[in-house]
Amino acid sequence: MNFKNILQQIEKADPEVYERLSGRRQILKSFGSKVAVAALPLAIGSMFKKAYGRTTDVVVDALNFALELEYLEFAFYHTANNTGNLIPAADQPGFLTIEAHEQAHVNFLTTTITAMGGTPFVPKHFTDSTTRGSFVPAAYDFTGGGAYNNVFNDYPTFLILAEVFEDTGVRAYGGQMSVFSGNALLVQAQQIATVEARHAAHVRLIRRNAGASELPAPWITNNIPPTTATQANYLGEDVTTQGVGAISIDITTITDGTGTVPKSAATAAFDEPLDSGTVTTLVSPFLKP
């Protein structure tokens, strides 16, 4: 098999093939061990499939999953920002910023999915197709089926849900990263996840300064939730072992000059992903049937 000739043929069809392949240096790495000649076509096929990313459907599904969450958050903040006597004046600019970001995320994801040839998610009870990307309050029950009846009357309750939505959003994006791996969208998914993390940090700081009983840090410490009712959103955040492949370490064994890294910091230093099934379960109380 004339491998060099194959590459030249592919280069004629796709002049950017070397950038696509060498960008992740997949080329020939897949053949690091002995490869039977008969298996080469399959191996080459998988090499190029890796270079060109996963099938579009899986990626679109992941983007649509993110889009569902962004619609929810946008509706949540838009409602809050338009509810009189809820948010104190000093905090209003911050929540307007957050709302604007969520709307931008809805628009960005919708555009991206459309550009990929996919059908963008729209919330239930969405009635006007010309205003795709807008506020759809009819799709949501932010009282969570009655668990948070005061969500838009009581600022601390609103803040609890804001914190939970943002923290869960960060973890949900984390859980989708493997789908975007090898794709330019990996960068953009992270660029959205870090913004949700900023939102979460800001809300947590508000709650800390307001004297919330568990004194939240801007980051997730152990698996401590804002309320016991929201513990499920924080399960798995108390891991202290981190690793890649065969290498792992208990973070609490790392020395910090005076001693070792405490468990609180070891757990806070990494935001743990949640799979889409878990996120769906956590979010479902807030979706109207």
Added chain:
Amino acid sequence: MNAPEDIQVKEPGYDVSRRRFFQLAGGVAGAGIFLASCKGSKPTDTYIGTEDFALLNFLYILQQLEAAFYTQAVATPELSITKDELLLLTDVRDQEIAHAGFLKTLLGRSAIPAIAPNFSSVTFVDRTSVYTFAAMLEDLSVSGIISACTYFENQAYALEFAKMATVEARHSAYFRDSLTYNSFADGTVIDSNGLDMVATSPRTVLATAENYIFTHFDSSKLPG
């Protein structure tokens, strides 16, 4: 019928674009140009390696820089710091030590030695100086992690470090809010699509970090 031949294809050890160049340029001329491209680095520079190890050392440099900065900031706190702020600052210090230690573990024998940071531009007794620098370092770390992820040969690294990128963003939001309340995600760091502004290349991020490091690095093989 002949049995299928086994072939062994060696890893080229350098990326494809350079391999093509050698095919075109011919052996001797290619070797000459290859040697010339090494002119920029000195033998005394700390070599950060190639491919994934170069990226890991790049991230290790950033985390070391943060750990060193917060260690100093906690040891000699800014004069108006509150007890609660010092608690959170100490927490951030420990998280960055955790990040740095984690990267050192992943690198094993390929880890570079401890860097020599240069904090001459920081006035540690001054709140604005300390928090501005902290926010800058955190934003730089977010940028560094996200820019590195596409270049990892082993994408498992990218997935793991995504868990750190969001934590650095939380740190950034905290320090920004501490300086100017409600600036946690303002127009200086978020674009019109609501995306965190990040550099596209690890090289760009490293060049910025090097302003605050005395150690010279040979990063000639750093991807991107």
